[in-house]
Amino acid sequence: MKIAVLAGDGIGREVTAEAVKVLRAAVGRTRPMELVEAPIGQAGVDLAGDPLPPATLQAARDADAILFGSVGIPGDEAIPYGMRPGASLLRLRKDLDLFANFRPAFLFPELVAASTLKREVVEGLDLMILRELTGDLYFGEPRGIAPNAAGAMEGFNTMRYSEPEIERIAHVAFRAARGRRSKVCSVDKANVLETMQLWRTVVTRVGREYPDVELRHLFVDAAVMLLMKEPKSFDVMVMGNVFGDILSDAAAMLTGSIGMLPSASLGAGRKGLYEPVHGSAPDIAGRDIANPLAAILSAAMMLRHSFDDEATAARIHGAVGRVLREGLRTADIHGPGTTQVGTRTMGDAVVEAL
Amino acid sequence: MKIAVLAGDGIGREVTAEAVKVLRAAVGRTRPMELVEAPIGQAGVDLAGDPLPPATLQAARDADAILFGSVGIPGDEAIPYGMRPGASLLRLRKDLDLFANFRPAFLFPELVAASTLKREVVEGLDLMILRELTGDLYFGEPRGIAPNAAGAMEGFNTMRYSEPEIERIAHVAFRAARGRRSKVCSVDKANVLETMQLWRTVVTRVGREYPDVELRHLFVDAAVMLLMKEPKSFDVMVMGNVFGDILSDAAAMLTGSIGMLPSASLGAGRKGLYEPVHGSAPDIAGRDIANPLAAILSAAMMLRHSFDDEATAARIHGAVGRVLREGLRTADIHGPGTTQVGTRTMGDAVVEAL
Ligand SMILES: CC(C)[C@H](C(=O)O)[C@@H](O)C(=O)O
Numbered sequence: 280m281k282i283a284v285l286a287g288d289g290i291g292r293e294v295t296a297e298a299v300k301v302l303r304a305a306v307g308r309t310r311p312m313e314l315v316e317a318p319i320g321q322a323g324v325d326l327a328g329d330p331l332p333p334a335t336l337q338a339a340r341d342a343d344a345i346l347f348g349s350v351g352i353p354g355d356e357a358i359p360y361g362m363r364p365g366a367s368l369l370r371l372r373k374d375l376d377l378f379a380n381f382r383p384a385f386l387f388p389e390l391v392a393a394s395t396l397k398r399e400v401v402e403g404l405d406l407m408i409l410r411e412l413t414g415d416l417y418f419g420e421p422r423g424i425a426p427n428a429a430g431a432m433e434g435f436n437t438m439r440y441s442e443p444e445i446e447r448i449a450h451v452a453f454r455a456a457r458g459r460r461s462k463v464c465s466v467d468k469a470n471v472l473e474t475m476q477l478w479r480t481v482v483t484r485v486g487r488e489y490p491d492v493e494l495r496h497l498f499v500d501a502a503v504m505l506l507m508k509e510p511k512s513f514d515v516m517v518m519g520n521v522f523g524d525i526l527s528d529a530a531a532m533l534t535g536s537i538g539m540l541p542s543a544s545l546g547a548g549r550k551g552l553y554e555p556v557h558g559s560a561p562d563i564a565g566r567d568i569a570n571p572l573a574a575i576l577s578a579a580m581m582l583r584h585s586f587d588d589e590a591t592a593a594r595i596h597g598a599v600g601r602v603l604r605e606g607l608r609t610a611d612i613h614g615p616g617t618t619q620v621g622t623r624t625m626g627d628a629v630v631e632a633l
Numbered sequence: 634m635k636i637a638v639l640a641g642d643g644i645g646r647e648v649t650a651e652a653v654k655v656l657r658a659a660v661g662r663t664r665p666m667e668l669v670e671a672p673i674g675q676a677g678v679d680l681a682g683d684p685l686p687p688a689t690l691q692a693a694r695d696a697d698a699i700l701f702g703s704v705g706i707p708g709d710e711a712i713p714y715g716m717r718p719g720a721s722l723l724r725l726r727k728d729l730d731l732f733a734n735f736r737p738a739f740l741f742p743e744l745v746a747a748s749t750l751k752r753e754v755v756e757g758l759d760l761m762i763l764r765e766l767t768g769d770l771y772f773g774e775p776r777g778i779a780p781n782a783a784g785a786m787e788g789f790n791t792m793r794y795s796e797p798e799i800e801r802i803a804h805v806a807f808r809a810a811r812g813r814r815s816k817v818c819s820v821d822k823a824n825v826l827e828t829m830q831l832w833r834t835v836v837t838r839v840g841r842e843y844p845d846v847e848l849r850h851l852f853v854d855a856a857v858m859l860l861m862k863e864p865k866s867f868d869v870m871v872m873g874n875v876f877g878d879i880l881s882d883a884a885a886m887l888t889g890s891i892g893m894l895p896s897a898s899l900g901a902g903r904k905g906l907y908e909p910v911h912g913s914a915p916d917i918a919g920r921d922i923a924n925p926l927a928a929i930l931s932a933a934m935m936l937r938h939s940f941d942d943e944a945t946a947a948r949i950h951g952a953v954g955r956v957l958r959e960g961l962r963t964a965d966i967h968g969p970g971t972t973q974v975g976t977r978t979m980g981d982a983v984v985e986a987l
C-alpha cells in the first residue's frame with residue numbers, strides 16, 4: 280500500500296494528520312503501508328515555488344492512492360491559474376484522469392439535529408452524488424478574457440462533453456447503483472443546452488445495458504428542489520462537473536455537518552484521491568478545533584475503493600460512530616449534552632475506539 | 634395600461650385566468666386596462682404552428698407589461714429548439730431584452746410549516762434573487778453537437794459575459810438593495826472560470842458607486858450551502874443565468890411552497906414580464922386544483938414595477954394574506970385545520986378579500 284499524503288493548506292494539515300494516525304492504527308500492523316508526504320497548494324508554493332511541485336505530482340502518480348487534505352488561501356481566486364493554490368487540486372485531478380467523484384451524503388443518527396432540515400426529511404439519508412470531474416466548463420477550451428467585437432472586455436468558457444466522457448461516467452453510475460438501491464437520477468439541462476442533450480441521450484443509451492437499474496432524468500433546477508424537498512427519494516445522482524460542484528455541496532449541507540463528509544475521486548483503475556468535502560478553512564486553521572472525522576472517513580473510503588479492504592473501512596466507520604455515541608464532538612458539531620474536544624483528541628478517540 | 638396576457642400551457646392557463654380576475658377587481662374600475670390575449674408554447678403550436686407566433690411576439694412588444702403563465706409539455710427537451718414550447722419563453726426574454734430576473738423568496742407566516750427546513754431557519758425569510766437572464770450558457774455561441782477531432786460526438790456550449798452585461802445587472806442589484814436591507818451578495822465561480830473572474834471584477838467596481846451597500850462575494854458552491862444553512866443572512870443575491878436558474882429554485886424551495894412565488898423579468902425601462910415561478914405541471918392541469926396565488930402575486934409585482942402602483946400591489950398582497958389567514962388552501966399547501974379549495978374558488982376568495 281503506497282499512499283501519497285498531500286495535506287495541503289489550512290486545516291487540511293491538521294485533519295490529515297489525524298486520518299494518518301487512524302490509518303496506522305487500523306491497518307498498520309496487518310499490512311505494509313508506505314506513506315509519502317508531499318507539499319501541495321500554498322504549502323507547495325512555500326516549499327518549492329509551485330502549488331503543484333513536480334515531485335508532488337510524481338509522488339501522486341507513483342502512489343496507489345492519495346490522501347488529500349485541502350488547498351486554498353484567502354484571495355486565492357485572484358492569483359493566476361498556474362500559481363493558484365486552489366487550482367493545484369484541479370490540475371491533479373486532470374493529470375491523473377480522476378473523472379469519477381463520489382460524494383456520499385449520509386448522517387450519523389447522533390447528528391440529525393445539526394441539519395437545518397426537519398428530522399423526518401433527513402433521518403436515514405443515504406445518497407450518493409457522482410460528479411464527473413475532468414470535463415465541462417472546468418477544462419473546456421477556448422477560455423479566457425478578451426475584447427469582443429464591440430471593443431468591450433468579455434469573459435468566455437466552454438462547456439464541453441464528448442460521448443466517451445459521458446459513457447464512462449454513466450457506467451460508473453449504474454454500477455454504483457447496483458451496489459446500492461438500484462436507482463440512478465441523471466441531472467442535466469437538456470431543455471436549454473446541447474451539451475446536456477447529448478448527456479441525456481448517452482446516459483439513456485448506457486442505461487439500456489442496466490435494465491435492473493431504474494433511470495430517471497431531472498433538469499438541474501428541478502433536481503435541487505427535489506433534493507431539498509425529498510432527499511431520501513434519491514439513490515445515485517450523476518451529473519457533470521459544474522452542476523455536481525453545486526449539488527454535491529447542497530447534498531452535503533442537507534446533513535448539516537460538512538465536517539463529517541468524505542469523498543473519493545476515481546479513474547479507470549483502483550487508484551483514487553480521497554479528501555474531506557470541507558475546504559482549508561483558514562479562519563480556524565492551526566487552533567486544534569477542526570473536525571477530523573471527514574478526513575478519517577476519507578481514509579476509510581480509500582481502504583474500500585483503492586485497497587479492497589471493506590472490513591477495515593467498516594471498522595473505521597464503526598469507530599467514528601462509537602465516539603459520536605460517547606458524546607464527543609468538535610466545535611462544529613457540538614451541542615447540549617455533548618463533550619467538546621479538539622482535533623487531536625477526536626483523532627485519538629477514534630484510534631481508541633478501534 | 635396595455636397588458637399582454639400569455640397564459641401558455643398546462644396550469645398556466647388556469648392560474649393566469651385567476652390573476653386576470655384579481656387584476657380586474659383590483660384596478661379595473663380605477664384605471665383603463667387593455668388586455669391582449671395571445672397564445673404561446675404548445676398553445677402557440679396548436680393555434681398558429683409556432684410556439685412563439687409572430688402575432689404573439691408583436692403583442693408582447695406592443696404591451697406595457699406581460700402577464701405570463703407557463704409553457705412546456707412532457708418530452709419538451711427532445712423537440713428542436715425553434716419548435717420547442719419551453720424555449721418560447723427564452724426567445725421572448727431575449728427578444729425583449731429582459732435581462733433582470735427578480736425572484737423573491739418569502740413566506741407567509743401561515744405557511745412556515747410547509748418548508749422542509751426548520752421553522753427558526755426560514756421564519757421571516759425575505760430574500761431577493763436577481764438572476765441575469767439574457768446571457769451565459771443560455772445564449773452563448775458557438776453551441777451545438779458535432780464530431781470532435783477523435784471522431785466522437787461532442788456537445789458544446791459557451792458561457793459568455795461582457796463587461797456591459799455585467800455592469801447593468803450589477804447596477805440593478807445595488808439599486809434593489811437600497812430599497813431593501815442594503816446588502817448584495819454576488820455569486821460566481823471566479824476560482825475556476827475566467828468569465829466569473831470578470832464578473833467579480835466588474836461587480837466589485839460597480840459596487841464602489843454604492844458605498845452605502847455592503848457587497849460580498851461567494852463561490853456558487855459555498856452560496857448554495859449558506860442558502861440552506863442561514864438563508865436569512867442574505868438580502869439581494871445577484872448571479873449569472875445558469876447559477877441563477879439553480880439557486881433561485883433552491884431559494885424558492887426554502888419556502889416549501891413554490892406555488893406561492895411570483896417573479897418579474899425586467900429590461901432597461903419599466904416594461905416587464907411577470908410569471909409564477911412554478912411550471913406548467915401537465916400532471917395536474919385542467920383539474921381546477923393548481924394554486925393561483927403565485928400568478929396573482931405576479932400580477933401584483935407587475936403593478937408595482939411596470940405601473941408604479943405600489944398601493945394596489947400592496948392591497949393584492951394583503952388580500953392573499955387574508956385568505957390564508959381565513960384558512961383557505963389549494964391542494965399543494967393544504968394541511969390539518971385548513972380548508973381545501975380549488976383554483977377558481979381561491980381566485981374568487983382573493984377578489985372577495987379585496
Ligand atoms: C476548490 C474548487 C476548485 C473545487 C471545485 O470547484 O471543484 C471545490 O469546490 C470542490 O468541489 O472540490
Ligand SMILES: CC(C)[C@H](C(=O)O)[C@@H](O)C(=O)O
Pocket residue numbers: 470471500719720723878
Ligand atoms: C423552462 C426553462 C427554460 C427556464 C430556464 O431555465 O430559464 C425555467 O427553468 C426558469 O427558471 O424560468
